[in-house]
Amino acid sequence: MIELENIEGIGPKTKELIEKLDIHSGEELIMHYPFRYDVLKRSDISILNDKDKIVIDGIIEGQPTIIYINKSLKKIIFRVNTKKNILNVTLYNRVYLFQDLKPGKEVTILGRFHKLKNTIVASDIRFGLLPNDAKIEPIYNTTNGLTSKSLSKYIASALEEDYQIDSLVPRYLEEKYNLMAKKEALKNVHIPEDIPSLKKARQRIKYEELFMYMLKVNYLREKIITDTNAITRKIDKSKIDSFISELPFKLTTDQDKVVNEIIIDLESNKRMNRLLQGDVGSGKTIVAFIAIYANYLSKYQSALMAPTEILAKQHYEDALKIFNKCKINIALLTSSTNTKEKKDIYTKLQNGEIDLIIGTQSLIQDKVKFKNLGLVITDEQHRFGVNQRNIFKNKGVTPDVLSMSATPIPRTYALTIYGDTDISSIKTKPVGRKEVITYFKREKDITEVLEMMKKELDEKHQIYVVAPMIDDDEESDKESVIDLEDKMNKAFNKIAKIGVIHGKLDAKEKNKIMNDFENNKINILISTTVIEVGVNVPNASMIVVFDANMFGLSTLHQLRGRVGRGNIQSYCILIAENYYERLKFMESTNDGFEVSEYDFKERGEGDLFGTMQSGELELKMANIKKDFKMMERARDDAKEFIGTLLTFDTNPEYEPYFKELKRIENLD
Ligand code: ADP
Ligand code: MG
Secondary structure: OOOHHHOOOOOHHHHHHHHHOOOOOHHHHHOOOOOEEEEOOOOOHHHOOOOEEEEEEEEEEEEEEEEEEEOOEEEEEEEEEOOOOEEEEEEEOOHHHHHHOOOOOEEEEEEEEEHHHOEEEEEEEEEOOOOOOOOEEEEOOOOOOOOHHHHHHHHHHHHHOOOOOOOOOOHHHHHHOOOOOHHHHHHHHHOOOOHHHHHHHHHHHHHHHHHHHHHHHHHHHHHHHOOOOEOOOOOOHHHHHHHHHOOOOOOOHHHHHHHHHHHHHHHOOOOOEEEEEEOOOOOHHHHHHHHHHHHHHOOOEEEEEOOOHHHHHHHHHHHHHHOOOOOOOEEEEOOOOOHHHHHHHHHHHHOOOOOEEEEOHHHHOOOOEOOOEEEEEEEOOOOOOOOOOOOOEOOOOEOEEEEEEOOOOOHHHHHHHOOOOEEEEEOOOOOOOOOOEEEEEEHHHHHHHHHHHHHHHHOOOEEEEEOOOOOOOOOHHHHHHHHHHHHHHHHHOOOOOEEEEOOOOOHHHHHHHHHHHHOOOOOEEEEOOOOOOOOOOOOEEEEEEOOHHHOOHHHHHHHHOOOOOOOOOOEEEEEEOOOOHHHHHHHHOOOHHHHHHHHHHOOOOOOOOOOOOHHHHOOOOOOOOOOHHHHHHHHHHHHHHHHHHHHOOOOHHHHHHHHHHHHHHOOO
16 A cells, blocks of 8 residues: 555645545545546637637736625636637635736636627636647545645656555456456556557556445355344234334335335345335325334334435334333434433443434444344435444344335336345325425526526515526526625515525524525525525425526435425426426426436436445446446346356455455444
8 A cells, every 4th residue: 555645745734634535545546537528629719609619829908807706705807819719707715816817828727608798607717828739637526735736746746656446347357348458557647648648547547446336245144144143033024013003104105015014024034124104295204214113012122224314313213102001212412412311322222222213324333232233224315334244233143124215216227226125115194285386487587586496485485596506617696696696686685685695604604594594585596506405495496496407306306306395386496598408307297207207218317416426336427327327237247257256266366356345244
């Protein structure tokens, strides 16, 4: 392993910055891949369309000016002479560049060309002479104080070292697909020779990621099948039935079906590893509680883990209500539980006094030890990292695992992605819910949208307005946020209070705005980020998404789930400049499964922040949607290879694979 400080150019200060990116060695640095590339090929303005990407050289004309838009937003404007044209340039939030922007200076400007305004909204500016031919520049995610360019330099130095990164694709598969060798691929990913080499390099890395992922899936499957510590239970069904009959509502057909599947799993001598998927609001929680009740009847402890404190607390309160007639002892453990209570909980978990523990990540700490944990349920959790048998410290038995997800994916895809898991789906929603009505509107029809908004405001309902996330390099989008606030103010400032929330605000400001919205002190909430999961404002009856084409369909579907939470008719309005079939499609269904089926089929689309990100599967470069075909190949290859691997497990050649596979068993 190469220490960071042994890489040329990295001193103690830089090391600290790099470590902020969770990079701790030269190898990890090399595996920090660019998230995109800039191709520095000069544009021909005469053939550019409005808002096309542009790269152009020129000389600064006249003195640039800084304009303060508001507390968190400033811009520099200036003019540039390209010999053929004089163009305006706008540069957001890079005031530090101001001193370098002197009249007469040669610059290369990267950005988007707003043809009608004859303006470039710049994402970056380069000084000095640059090579004239196309150059491919890697762009990295980085942290304050460390530029993408310097990171690129350190990675180049690391690549010169004798680093230890194993190839995790067997030779015969490399040959089968004519894959680029690992080291060559790593080099080309960071320092591309040309576009074809870059493509081949990325193909290699992606295949390897998918292959290893699939190998892990198969490995876990083996482990589950051969687990001799799994629990066998005898469950008294009449008790379950009477518990269900006392619920305040009747289970839907799908809930009923899923409960049966789970009971069968719990009784079987095979360890349960089941994924329960269903849209937001489809009623997964009650299914979890029934499973917990069954587990309690067979005298085992249960753990329910939620991704956020708000959700954990919500589950805890629900559990107290649902189980109020049983003797189940329930506790809540989160990071805000005080030390004394925590200690008490640890003791009671260990001596078996607590039957059900509900909490956040806090549940998977060394200190948390169970007497006889029989069931682990994770709500909206990352897959690897919790689905391991060793992560919950337990005596003797391996607990059954149920994972719940509100990002439904169609069965065919789920079988590949979660190959080691049994899948249950809730497709029908409880009766009596009002469906959200979705409209797709073109930007030119904005007045129609404003009228619809006004109608909701007149009814004293609240509205979410969403625009794509602020992306530091696509500064053109920022303008649209400011434009939006302007637009909304012009249209509604007499009748509505408008709040804006975006990534640049600090947590305190964000909280205040969210609270004001929850308490109806803000009527229209403009948000540049995905509205946080768990936000529940039943009085919000409309969500308006601008530039909706920038979002993946699953994301839009999740956003749509922010409304329709009370008993008022709710609406979702998707707006885009041009016509998009996929947005039109959103009008036709409210079914998360159908949405994701369509989304998968249409893999080519950019998904700025898909709810089911590849990161969840530990994929850095591969994308489960776009690269699904490759994933299917990797699945078949891995299935074939796992047999060889397990048969010849002492062969030193296979050591690197086992190193990776063991990692998923011992994440604690
Ligand atoms: P999710 O699947 O998103 O976790 P929840 O479990 O939170 O959904 O359920 C959403 C709401 O629907 C809850 O208030 C729950 O009590 C209610 N609910 C669940 N099942 C039914 C049912 N069969 N009939 C009526 N209401 C139900
Ligand atoms: Mg839920």
